[in-house]
Amino acid sequence: LALGSFLVTWIFTDLLGLTRTAYIGVLTVVTGGFLFGYLSWSNQDWGAFISHQWVWGLVGAVIAGPLIVVLMALGAKRTQSRALAPTPRPKGLHLVGAFLWEGVVYGTAEGLLLSVLPVLMAWQTLSALGWTQSWIGVIFSGALALVASLFVIVVHHLGYREFRGPVVAWAALNCGILSLAYLLTMNPLAAVGGHIIAHSGVVLLGRELPPPQEKMVQTVETMVPARP
Numbered sequence: 001l002a003l004g005s006f007l008v009t010w011i012f013t014d015l016l017g018l019t020r021t022a023y024i025g026v027l028t029v030v031t032g033g034f035l036f037g038y039l040s041w042s043n044q045d046w047g048a049f050i051s052h053q054w055v056w057g058l059v060g061a062v063i064a065g066p067l068i069v070v071l072m073a074l075g076a077k078r079t080q081s082r083a084l085a086p087t088p089r090p091k092g093l094h095l096v097g098a099f100l101w102e103g104v105v106y107g108t109a110e111g112l113l114l115s116v117l118p119v120l121m122a123w124q125t126l127s128a129l130g131w132t133q134s135w136i137g138v139i140f141s142g143a144l145a146l147v148a149s150l151f152v153i154v155v156h157h158l159g160y161r162e163f164r165g166p167v168v169a170w171a172a173l174n175c176g177i178l179s180l181a182y183l184l185t186m187n188p189l190a191a192v193g194g195h196i197i198a199h200s201g202v203v204l205l206g207r208e209l210p211p212p213q214e215k216m217v218q219t220v221e222t223m224v225p226a227r228p
Contacts, residue, residue, distance in 0.1 A: 012027075013159065035112055038117060065201070071170070111191040145183060178190070
């Protein structure tokens with residue numbers, strides 16, 4: 001999962017230079033493949049996966065999502081990285097499209113890939129080993145599941161050119177909160193809904209989610225020294 005989460009960003013955004021619109025489609029397909037493959041292999045009940053403690057999942061999303069928007073806004077102001085760079089906010093139908101594609105679709109894909117799947121896989125593995133039979137084991141297993149998710153989050157974001165540096169710590173903090181929300185509720189709505197709220201908030205704030213929508217083009221004028 002960690003390898004796949006890195007390759008999807010590195011290959012399609014760094015090497016191939018896909019714009020964000022196209023990349024979101026690729027990420028969604030990759031995430032769907034991982035989700036279907038793991039849940040089928042582990043004989044997971046899809047209904048139980050979605051509905052288990054769904055009310056707490058919604059509560060987790062409502063609490064964590066707005067918190068992430070605030071943290072992302074603060075992080076964008078404090079860092080000089082191109083990550084979350086200012087961009088004109090879309091209007092009208094373009095704003096609706098941005099909410100649906102970058103908010104709902106992108107947020108769902110990232111929430112499942114970075115928060116839900118790593119935590120679920122680690123927790124079920126440790127549970128099968130009998131590590132969750134006591135309160136101490138539950139706490140220790142939960143901590144390991146969160147670490148697993150943080151590892152996937154960092155590896156995934158390092159595939160983006162914009163997140164290679166200290167700014168990756170902001171990504172780990174923000175997405176890690178959503179992983180914690182899923183871990184506490186064990187319902188994917190906490191992480192998925194939180195990601196959707198966070199991405200939609202970034203669109204409203206006029207910030208650009210990775211990767212850049214348009215390729216950076218160096219014109220002839222930028223290469224000519226300015227006149228004194």
